[in-house]
Amino acid sequence: MLTRISDINRLLKEVPKALRLSRHPARLVLECMGKFYFQGSNSYTKDSHMVRGRKASGLVLECFLLMIIDIVEIDKEVKEEAEKAALAWRKRLIAEGGVGRAYEIDARGLLLLMGCFGIPGGFRNEDIRDLLQISHISKVSRALRRSNVLMAKIPEIIEGMVKQNLEVDAVHIAYTFGIEDRFNPRRLLTSFLLDSRESLKKRNEKSLE
Secondary structure, three states: HHHHHHOOOHHHHHHHHHHHHHOOHHHHHHHHHOOOOOOHHHHHOOOOOOOHHHHHHHHHHHHHOOOOOOOOOOOHHHHHHHHHHHHHHHHHHOOOOOOOOOOHHHHHHHHHHHHHHHHOOOHHHHHHHHHHOOOOOOOOOOHHHOOOHHHHHHHHHHHHHHOOHOOOHHHHHHOOOOOOOOOOOOHHHHHHHHHHHHHHHHHHHHHOO
């Protein structure tokens, strides 16, 4: 994968097929991911020689979702190992300034990991929201929609975003996950525009006092 990482489309087509031939694809994917989540954010800069390895690790997680993950039985031991990895990943991001300040490739990798193996109890909805906003999820939307774990969690995340007046981002996430029929985009955006207009009106009135 490392030698062909520039040919993303070909890998997305071939790797899921190869994973289906494995007796233990979940274990294989976790081993291929390696321990890159322990590496600090400085390693995510554009000029780092580790970037290709990180891209490959994220890509193998994406391919695991694309191989129709719901037909794969994941051993308890593998799930526990993945959970520990996700929690360690979150801990590092918090130490570096917070989940919301993660690099795109870092955030997307963690999101894909949880999409594959589950969301540990230590994660807050705000953490997942931040990962969704940073990850440029439209790039991996086809894979993310295959995750039963994320598809079950997303409505709750969107509802929380609406309450926090993040309607525009909420609409984007709803479309990305194909659940816009459950969250009327026109109503949400109209509400956002009305709130913005009211807020602007109040600021103008205050400035004239």
